[in-house]
Amino acid sequence: MAVHIFSRLAFAALAMAAAPAFAGDIDELPVTATFVVSTGFWEEVGGEPSGKTEAKSTTGTDNTAADTATRRGYYKLVAIRQPDRTAKVYLQQIALGEAGPQVVESVELEEFTAIKPYVTDIRPEDSTGISRQPGLFATVYLKTDPAATEPESWTVLIDELGEIKIEKATN
Numbered sequence: 736m737a738v739h740i741f742s743r744l745a746f747a748a749l750a751m752a753a754a755p756a757f758a759g760d761i762d763e764l765p766v767t768a769t770f771v772v773s774t775g776f777w778e779e780v781g782g783e784p785s786g787k788t789e790a791k792s793t794t795g796t797d798n799t800a801a802d803t804a805t806r807r808g809y810y811k812l813v814a815i816r817q818p819d820r821t822a823k824v825y826l827q828q829i830a831l832g833e834a835g836p837q838v839v840e841s842v843e844l845e846e847f848t849a850i851k852p853y854v855t856d857i858r859p860e861d862s863t864g865i866s867r868q869p870g871l872f873a874t875v876y877l878k879t880d881p882a883a884t885e886p887e888s889w890t891v892l893i894d895e896l897g898e899i900k901i902e903k904a905t906n
Contacts, residue, residue, distance in 0.1 A: 765815065767815050767816045767817075768813055768814070768815055768816075769814045769815070769816050769822060769854060770812070770813070770814040770854060770856065770857040771811060771812075771813050771814075771857075772811065772812045772813075772857045772858065772859055772873060773809055773810070773811050773829070774809065774810060774811075774812070774859035774860070774861075774866070774871055774872075774873055775809060775810045775859075775866050775869075775870055775871030775872065775873075775893065776807065776808065776809050776810075776866050776869055776870075777807070777808055777809070777810065777828065777869055777870070777893075777897065778805065778806070778807045778808075778869055779805065779806045779807075780804075780805050781804065806830055806832075807830070807831055808828060808829045808830040808831050808836070808839065809829050809831070810826060810827065810828060810829065810871045810893065811826070811827040811829060812824060812825070812826055812827075812857050812871075812873050812875070812891060813825045813826075813827065814854040814857060814875075819851075820853060820881070821851040821852060821853055822847070822852055822853065822854040822877075823843055823844075823847065823848050824843070824844045824847040824848075824852075824854065824857075824875060825841055825842065825843055825844065826841070826842050826844055826891070826893075826899070827839075827840070827841045828840045828841075844891070844899075844901060846889075846901040847875065847877070847889070847901070850877075850879055851879065852875075852877035852878065852879060853877060853878045853879070853881050854875060854876070854877045855876045855877060855878060855886045856875075856876040856886070857873060857874070857875050857876070858873060858874050858876070859872070859873050860872035860873060860874075868895060869895045870892070870893045870894050870895050871891065871892065871893040872890065872891070872892050872893075873890070873891045874888050874889065874890055874891075874904065875888075875889045875890075875891060876888055876889075877889060887903060887904075888903070888904035889901060889902065889903050889904060890902055890904050
């Protein structure tokens with residue numbers, strides 16, 4: 736009985752110790768962030784995106800890939816609400832490392848800023864969490880007129896070479 740009570744107290748102490756760390760992390764998220772989607776993946780061997788490295792590694796020497804550092808990570812699409820209720824959409828490249836996730840790069844997607852959208856949703860291509868190929872494919876749902884009944888669909892695509900393409904979806 737005493738062991739059972741001790742284990743419950745230890746669990747409660749552990750839970751309380753972990754709570755402030757999580758609360759601090761969530762407090763860093765801006766209240767103006769209306770949508771955040773993590774999806775896709777990227778990989779760099781020796782500082783080059785995975786698609787470019789594959790062409791170089793066919794020289795017959797397999798040990799060059801082992802000698803160079805490989806960085807991996809994923810992408811985030813973030814919609815940030817502006818004072819006029821429109822949104823700016825940002826793309827972040829996140830690296831996964833020993834110290835945890837680190838932002839490699841954040842860029843504002845000017846194609847969205849130019850049309851001053853009211854973002855209503857952002858969805859990844861696949862919600863299973865498993866990407867079979869490097870890159871990103873996501874759909875941003877938006878309105879250019881807040882009174883519109885149906886949103887427009889825009890796709891954000893990053894290919895295996897890291898090229899970004901943004902276009903209105905053609906259903």
